[in-house]
Amino acid sequence: MSRSVVTAVSDRWEGALVTTLERETDVRVARRCPDLADLLAVAGSGLAEVAMVSADLRSLDRTALDHLRECAVLVVGVYPPGDETAELHLRQLGISTVLPADASGQVIQEVLDAMQGERGQRPNDVRGLDGSGSAGPGGPDDLTESPRDRAARAVAPAGTGAGDLDSPGVIIAVWGPAGAPGRTTIALNLASELAGLGQPTVLVDADTYGGCIAQSLSLLDEAPGLAAATRSADQGSLDLSVLARLAPEVCPGLRVLTGIPKAERWPELRAAALEHVLTLTRRLGRFTVIDCGFSLEDDEELSYDTLAPRRNAATLTSLAVADRVLAVGAGDPIGLQRLVRGLQELGTVASPSPVVVINRVRASAVGSRPERRIREALVRFAGLEELTFIPDDPATLDRALLTGRSLAEAAPDSAVRQCLLALASELCGVAAPLVGRRRNGSRQKSA
Ligand SMILES: Nc1ncnc2c1ncn2[C@@H]1O[C@H](COP(=O)(O)OP(=O)(O)OP(=O)(O)O)[C@@H](O)[C@H]1O
Ligand SMILES: [Mg+2]
Incomplete structure (x- = not known):
């Protein structure tokens, strides 16, 4: 025929x-x-x-x-x-x-x-055959890559510079359920620590509900950022130099693509365009850290119009292209329950298996020896093998927020900062400098 x-x-x-x-x-x-x-x-x-x-x-x-x-x-x-x-x-x-x-x-x-x-x-893969611009299997925007291949790529030795076309950077999506568990705090400080460890990093605010990276870093609210990048990608005019202009360096090694200034502008972050932007951020930085929205609902299924913009497309696309996902939950009974349900939901969308981060860990919320209690609960209810703990430290976080700085700048010796430095160090495979490093940080793992 x-x-x-x-x-x-x-x-x-x-x-x-x-x-x-x-x-x-x-x-x-x-x-x-x-x-x-x-x-x-x-x-x-x-x-x-x-x-x-x-x-x-x-x-x-x-x-x-x-x-x-x-x-x-x-x-x-x-x-x-x-x-x-x-x-x-x-x-x-x-x-x-x-x-x-x-x-x-x-x-x-x-x-x-x-x-x-x-x-x-490749009967099940229409991507890249029809002009998608994908670089093929294993390429930077190849969604068909197996989790194992992704993981191997994600832990590949660091050190190659930004803009190295032969060595696409690693994408880390920071997600967490509703209830403000600390996605933005973790994403921002993780990106800042990666940059401090000599890894050129692009921080992307893709939260279509309440993106606030710009405010957190005291950047101009009007910065064109991600909305301009996706518009340009949609129209076919985005290249590396345009993206570099839209994602200015806010401190050495850290570029920021600010989010939509008003939540009602979410239709501007379309899936295909964002995917292309992320393909390019892989070439702009050794790491791309994405602050995602909480909702994983596939609003496409709720609509008959498949061309209609989808509010959660930015989060779902970020998770789908990510090499690593951090799932952030708050260390209190409600936060942990939301996390357990959220992880079940996360398991139903395209994404690598997450590194689970419990933030705001404190005895006042769960009882004495909070890390042990949280671990016991999560092993029992979610079978989680490995956890990363970040302590609760509102005074330090407030100070950083008030001055629009990262923890590395505002409170370098604080326990909360040291935990994030350790997490960044582990993700990029570069040892944190010994100076100012605490011996007894709260970051722990269970075997
Ligand atoms: N480890 C911590 N200790 C104390 N306060 C924290 C900690 N982490 C985050 N916070 C505070 O909790 C609040 C919410 O954090 P953040 O904005 O990062 O959450 P989010 O998950 O991004 O929320 P949203 O749903 O609004 O996007 C902020 O005021 C932040 O300073
Ligand atoms: Mg946030």
Whole structure:
């Protein structure tokens, strides 16, 4: 049976292209779409196996291309012969298969055969075959990578510099259930400690409910940050230098992509665009630390419109592309119960298995010897093997917040800071300097 192709190509080239397709290839042109809306509708109805789109198709962006991908449609970009700008634009949108509009039938046939051959070899993976821009298995935005491969990559020796294209950085998503267990505090200070250990790090605020990294570091609320980066990614204009401008260095080795200034702007953080931003932050820093929102609900399932923005897409995308996930729970009875339920939910979404961090550990909330009590409870109710404890220290945290500084700057000798330094040191494999290091930090693990 012949393959069905749909076109959404500017008038100037469409007639000749369709004639070439029909006369010189084995494909069947199922529809000539006048605009993107028509193309997406046809893709949604399952009528198209391949879509040929031109660079000047109005509103063509990463989100639309992601939708085509979800409909299992392979995408070929078509640009006016000799127009390098248009060709580049298609590639920046993540379309890896591009052809000049006057390509011969033989060339088109070979390209389509190769694309479908690739898909046949990886039947469950439509990513990267259709112009997703993925770097393939093991590449920086390859979601099909096995957890074991991810883990191996995540503990690879540190020390390669930022911007090293051959050595993509590691993404750490900091998640935790509702109830303000300390996601932002952990993400911010972990990023700051990684930077202090000589690991160029990008801190990303992807919380679509209450992002506050900018305020926590006394940065300008109006900073364009992540919203501008995802907009630019959606439109195909984001590259490393643009991203570097949007994520300024706030202290040596630490760049920050601030979050949306108002929670109501959450529709701006679209999944496909954020995924591309994170692909690039891997090249900007040895580590990317993401402050995620709490909700894991897949709002797509609640909506019939699969193109509608999803509030939790930012968190779900961050977790899916992450190499490591920190699950933060508050060290009190309610926080621990939420954590246990949250971990069950986390187990149902695409993400590596988490490192569990219990924050704000204090005897007044759970009784004497709080770490032992919490461990016993979590072994019993969640079968957790390994825990990291961070003590409760409101005075120190308040001081840091008041001055808009990290704990390393505001309270370098505090126990809470030393625990975060130890956690960062373990994650990056670089020993923390001995100076100022406490011998009896509260960070402990159970075997
Ligand atoms: N170890 C700690 N000791 C004392 N206070 C802490 C500790 N960790 C966090 N806090 C405080 O708890 C409050 C909530 O922390 P944070 O904002 O990091 O939580 P969150 O999980 O990001 O919350 P949200 O749901 O608002 O995003 C803040 O005032 C912070 O200073
Ligand atoms: Mg927060």
